[in-house]
Amino acid sequence: MAPLLLPVSLRPLPSARSVSRPVPRPCLPLLFTKRRRLPSALRRVQCLAEPAPPPAPRWHAALATAAGLYPAYVTAGASVAVARPEAFRWFVDMAPGSYTATLGFIMLAMGLTLNLRDFAALLRDRPLSILFGCAAQYTVMPVFGAIISRALGLPPSLSAGLILLGCCPGGTASNVVTLVAKGDVPLSIVMTVCSTLAAVFLTPLLTKVLAGAYIPVDAVKLSLSTLQVVVAPILLGSSIQTAFPSIVQFVTPFAPLMAVLASSLLACSVFSENFVRLSSTIADASSVNGNFFSGDIGVVMLSVSLLHFAGFFVGYTAAAISGLKEKQRRAISIEVGMQNSSLGVVLAAAHFSSPLVSLPPALSAVIMNIMGSTLGLVWQYITPSDLENETTGMHNA
Template sequence: MSWSMSLTSFPSRIQTHPTIHLLRPIKPTISSPPKFPNLPTIRSVQGNFDHSPITPAKTRWETMLETAASLYPLYVTAGAVVACLKPSTFAWFVKRGPASYSLSLGFIMLAMGLTLELRDLLNLFVQRPFSILFGCAAQYTIMPAFGAIISKSLGLSPALSVGLILLGCCPGGTASNVVTLIARGDVPLSIVMTVCTTLGAVFLTPLLTKILAGTYVPVDAVKLSISTLQVVVAPILLGSYLQRTFPAAVKFVLPSAPLFAVLASSLLACSVFSENVVRFKSSIIGASLASDLSPVLCAKAILSGELGVIILSVFLLHFAGFFVGYLSAAIGGFREPQRRAISIEVGMQNSSLGVVLATSHFTSPMVAVPPAMSAVIMNIMGSSLGFFWRFINPSDSKDSPKVDDK
């Protein structure tokens, strides 16, 4: 999982020059430009992202690390299974919370900062402000609104309602960049949206959470802002500073940074899930006994209980993000790669931030359950959508309106 990218532009076509004949006058003729049948067609990266800049070939070790980092959904799913079967596995990490949670998220954001060149991202923001602002606005309107709507519609308890709303108010997750790459979407747009929504989370996440969840429990927006600044923005800026100041050292550790970030995120989500698994186990065992061990009836009884309601609410929240995010981008007239990037960015949240804020600022442990559950459900949904889109050429929809930033 790498967030770094060269944002250079290529010429869109080969320039030809008129032939100048010397020594003898001739009649002016109109000649066709020379043909180069063996040269590849090169498109402008600024206008079309079908072709990426030429990058140095990766070593076998770097390819292995990148492949291992892309298995994030597998890690978090396996960790959730372990948390169900033996919750004590994560006891050493849980006992040190919430400090261990904050340090883990800080490490994840530091890894992200090491891969970012803020100068290139700033240049891209200047070149394409409309698409970036549109995507960020969609992120902080669609998900918070549906978090409040779904929690109200399903009649969630106050603690779970706050957790779902807090999840909806979080910025985009870093895994969205990898999923956008798989889906053949606009990766630079996804990267800049992640950075901008993450920096904006210092103010918008606490403010929106207070507005939408303040009716359930008291929300201290100032403390939420300080925590977000400490565990998100500061590590990103530190990572970018280290990249610029110690490029050789960063280049050495950079290939392994995404994998460690993925493992830290999986550990964080599964640890929070293991805290509440005892409560869920009682309902699961009761449902199994009441249904005479029939698999279908057992699953139905489990999903109709509290665990099922949590799973359904998180699933609906992310589904709304993917679907409405894509729909809004289509109505806005964006190209298919931009639609996919905005859809994935809106639908995939930084669930790790939700876990840290929930465990640090709310007394009920149930507030952290929706963000922890999201780490499993969101990545399965996002990865599935990415693989589905991978087999659909984004350039097929030629008749759709197109919005280009100038």
């Protein structure tokens, strides 16, 4: 009897030495993918031809997490400045050189993460974003400074200080917060430069119109300071990135944390420098008006907080209504909401007889950084929608 043959096809077992692996098919032409949608199985095969980027080391994530603790650094530093102002005396005694060097270091760290082509593309493709941000800077903050001071019934000196704060340009701390918030950093830096140069004309004009006091600004000194503190370090950092790419690739993960720590030191030092002088001023005012410290100081803190909140909120809302992308919205919101409070303190001390005019800008050095860095920390964990669309498009292509 013949044996029963079953229709089973036997396959040879793969040897241990040679295991056949499927060779990924080459990516299909882009024209073909646009004519009709590919099946999901074919898209998966197509993606095999594109090697995934290697995962970032864990210490990169640790550095990013440490940079996101900006609000904690500023809060802790402000607490130390109140309890022991002499803790920052070593840094304050070297001012203004220490302040200038720290600002330059911050912008150098920012420049290492950027390319000059980013700025060229920004000036070429999005000039309206720059104009919009600068216009919002010199309309939202000065107007709300006047509205809030009148709504809360601030005394003339404190009202002038709040309006002067609102008329100041954007500060370099906004660039650091924009980096943490995953915003458009080149846009933030260009807005800082433009608003600072425009402050030569707009800060005196707006202060005169809204506060009734003319505040002269040294145009040459402010322009040179902007070039020295902002423009030159950015160009230097970008040049180092081009000349030494391997070194910059290793240093870049540390740049946000270094910028955050330097910005925290600068903000707390400015606050501590003015805290002792303002404490004596507040004590003198309290001897005349006994409820000054418990009443007026709280109102000043509230007014400064409302001013910066209005800048963040209105800046973002206006950018969204204008159709700008999420990264630009974040940059404009932070740039409008964060002022150059150090400039406000200097102008108030130089051109007003009452020391109370310096109180809103001095308090802003801490309040603004805490509010802005907290907002940046929240946005750090929310991927901008335009980046999500780009990533989704790459996967669906």
